[in-house]
Amino acid sequence: MNSHCQVILADAARHFDRAWTYRVPESLRGSIEIGSLVLVPFGTRKEPLRAFVTGFPEMPPGGYDEGKIREVHRVLSNGPVVTEEQIALASEMKRRYYCTMGDAVNAMVPPAVLAVGGREVRFARLVDTAEAADLLDSGDLRSMKQVRVIELLLEHEEASCAEIRQAADVSQGILNTLAKNKVIEFFNRTVRRDLSDEIEETEPSVKPAPTGAQCEAIEKIEAAVMSAVKGKLSEFLLFGVTGSGKTEVYLQASERVLARGKTILILVPEISLTPQMTRRLVSRFGERVAILHSRLTPAGRYEMWQRVLAGEVPIVVGARSAVFAPLKNLGMIVIDEEQESSYKAEMKPRYYAADIARIRAIMNGAVLVLGSATPQVSSFWRAENGLSTILRLPDRISDYGMADVDVIDMRAEYARGNLSIFSERLAAELTYTIDRGEQAMILLNRRGFSRTVICRKCGWQMRCPQCDIALTSHRNPYGGQSRMVCHLCERLARVPAYCPVCGSEEIMAYGAGTQQVEEEILRRFPHARVLRMDQDTTRGRFSHREILDAFERHEADVLVGTQMIAKGHDFHNVTLAAILSADQLLGTGEFRAPEHAFQLMTQAAGRAGRGLKKGRVIIQAVQPDHFVVKAAAGQDYEAFYREEIVFRKRMRYLPFGHIGMAQFKGFSRLDTEDAARAFYREAAQMIRRYGGTFADTILAEASPAPIEKIRSRYRFRVMVRDESAENLTRLLFITADHLKRPKGVSLAIDIDPWSTF
Ligand code: ADP
Ligand code: ZN
Ligand code: ZN
Numbered sequence: 001m002n003s004h005c006q007v008i009l010a011d012a013a014r015h016f017d018r019a020w021t022y023r024v025p026e027s028l029r030g031s032i033e034i035g036s037l038v039l040v041p042f043g044t045r046k047e048p049l050r051a052f053v054t055g056f057p058e059m060p061p062g063g064y065d066e067g068k069i070r071e072v073h074r075v076l077s078n079g080p081v082v083t084e085e086q087i088a089l090a091s092e093m094k095r096r097y098y099c100t101m102g103d104a105v106n107a108m109v110p111p112a113v114l115a116v117g118g119r120e121v122r123f124a125r126l127v128d129t130a131e132a133a134d135l136l137d138s139g140d141l142r143s144m145k146q147v148r149v150i151e152l153l154l155e156h157e158e159a160s161c162a163e164i165r166q167a168a169d170v171s172q173g174i175l176n177t178l179a180k181n182k183v184i185e186f187f188n189r190t191v192r193r194d195l196s197d198e199i200e201e202t203e204p205s206v207k208p209a210p211t212g213a214q215c216e217a218i219e220k221i222e223a224a225v226m227s228a229v230k231g232k233l234s235e236f237l238l239f240g241v242t243g244s245g246k247t248e249v250y251l252q253a254s255e256r257v258l259a260r261g262k263t264i265l266i267l268v269p270e271i272s273l274t275p276q277m278t279r280r281l282v283s284r285f286g287e288r289v290a291i292l293h294s295r296l297t298p299a300g301r302y303e304m305w306q307r308v309l310a311g312e313v314p315i316v317v318g319a320r321s322a323v324f325a326p327l328k329n330l331g332m333i334v335i336d337e338e339q340e341s342s343y344k345a346e347m348k349p350r351y352y353a354a355d356i357a358r359i360r361a362i363m364n365g366a367v368l369v370l371g372s373a374t375p376q377v378s379s380f381w382r383a384e385n386g387l388s389t390i391l392r393l394p395d396r397i398s399d400y401g402m403a404d405v406d407v408i409d410m411r412a413e414y415a416r417g418n419l420s421i422f423s424e425r426l427a428a429e430l431t432y433t434i435d436r437g438e439q440a441m442i443l444l445n446r447r448g449f450s451r452t453v454i455c456r457k458c459g460w461q462m463r464c465p466q467c468d469i470a471l472t473s474h475r476n477p478y479g480g481q482s483r484m485v486c487h488l489c490e491r492l493a494r495v496p497a498y499c500p501v502c503g504s505e506e507i508m509a510y511g512a513g514t515q516q517v518e519e520e521i522l523r524r525f526p527h528a529r530v531l532r533m534d535q536d537t538t539r540g541r542f543s544h545r546e547i548l549d550a551f552e553r554h555e556a557d558v559l560v561g562t563q564m565i566a567k568g569h570d571f572h573n574v575t576l577a578a579i580l581s582a583d584q585l586l587g588t589g590e591f592r593a594p595e596h597a598f599q600l601m602t603q604a605a606g607r608a609g610r611g612l613k614k615g616r617v618i619i620q621a622v623q624p625d626h627f628v629v630k631a632a633a634g635q636d637y638e639a640f641y642r643e644e645i646v647f648r649k650r651m652r653y654l655p656f657g658h659i660g661m662a663q664f665k666g667f668s669r670l671d672t673e674d675a676a677r678a679f680y681r682e683a684a685q686m687i688r689r690y691g692g693t694f695a696d697t698i699l700a701e702a703s704p705a706p707i708e709k710i711r712s713r714y715r716f717r718v719m720v721r722d723e724s725a726e727n728l729t730r731l732l733f734i735t736a737d738h739l740k741r742p743k744g745v746s747l748a749i750d751i752d753p754w755s756t757f
Pocket of ligand 3: 464465466467468486487488489490491
């Protein structure tokens, strides 16, 4: 038995990414299982390669010359490091995302689990994160490999050298050079450690009696868990405003699922931003909960993972990558705040956690529960069309009341001669708030650089005639006049001299940046203490959290920031929330802009008046009658949805159609652009060759990304649209596999990217 095994290579290029057969030497037959990590000889390589065992064929498959089959060199792991389900998931990921099986497994399994073979694991971290970030920005680094390593460590803080080599596709030599130049440093980690200090002590909490609506939701979920079968999706959308008791439904449903002997996976956008949720879970379920968060030390994560794998913990809560947690006998998967972008991975493999959750739910016969106050349009559409069941929680549990929302017509302000970024009303509200020792939050567009063009008189906005999304100004890296561009079809346009609607000449790029707002507040209120939170101020390790904590401690009167400040925090002293240019939110040039704008405005409204004092929300807009602004002011999700879904359908946007993006990055503008152009030509040829299949595919020419250069790397891409996601995937993958890419240019393929910038 087990005389032969099949493996996939852990670090293979796409070309070698398939099952390979090896003979299992007698001595290893007892210690090799599906999911074991092994070393195998490969080709002419001097060193054996790491591989995962995926199966045991009865006989070597036909066509093999027994004499040529090589032997497994060594077994690295004591027992499996991946489950059979994860191997199946990996092949599904390979089919959907442009990645290898090894990429998929590496995304699933914590590095410490794969770095088996010794307890001491060599790790690397940045010597100084701020300096490293500056180094990236300076453009002094000429090696893309070095850039990739630094970017990886900026994101993950520390990682095992093995993982860095894999994820950044570099050799140990690159790491050694970086260490010699004092950019990174090595250290050793013992991989096993007690995890008792990872879980905070908490008081056991009492379970409230569920309300009628909660009861109904819990019972429906429980019934579905009982009747769910493998191979069929059972999905719910738990729809209710913040404070309507969604979390309580997750908790009590979990209890029922546990009682039925099944396990539970709960995904949250980011653990550090959702302390209440984890606290409540731990207080209710104690030791039965494993928290997988990014701040966990590798040792802690390893320990948690092993306990989950061993079936010792039945509940796992974590952010995006926790969707891969090796729970067996899954009964329920919850995705809280399902609209959040953090569920979409921006690094290879660019998976979407909700897709993975659906696949796992189907494989396991588990129930999927998506929760939100402002679901994605495509999620609500699923419920409307019978692909999921909606569970409504119509009321808030405690009536601390909704904040009052007022929309300010900025056209009237301009007409009165107020050209400032603050309306008179907002300025007055700010004075009032600061004088009373209360706090205010001011939100701006998440992308300070994307500027839309509007008419100040009538509110007309420049849009693409073909795609019906706002055009945004494209920064020219060489300076000079910026052009207006559509990010989907790459159409260019000049800013007209007169407004085509009202003839006014008051046409202008619109929208202030966070820094400008901060300066304006300080100019008007010299004594106000202001905190600013955006990508520039949160580059370091914990500054994101630190800024929010400082604001919570009332170390500032006003917090200015991008959408990051709207999430998850309960500030009891905040009584004013303002959104400066709602139109700028609507004009990001992405088809999801209305959805994001609505979510952000609703979240911001939810931020004001969480305490006992009544909150006020000010929305400034030049298009105060825009349906999104009106729906947000009325806090009416379904009014928003009804209009937006019509637009989506007419324009064939999600869920009626899909967008694919092949993005190229490189130091050389010429090479990067060439690679994108070659991709375009190849894709166009594929479309011609396979005629019928791609008859409705829309391929846009290669073009620079809206931000053409980031961290001294140029970015070019090719956008494709199709009603079938599978078609898109096929076209992009085949094209990519056919293409010879110049050295130093990387390619990422994204289906339905969250952002097209
Ligand atoms: P959501 O997740 O929708 O924001 P939560 O479940 O956090 O809502 O509920 C909001 C608040 O109401 C929490 O403080 C929670 O403890 C409390 N709560 C929830 N359900 C009940 C209930 N049935 N009875 C009393 N209090 C409840
Ligand atoms: Zn006009
Ligand atoms: Zn367009």
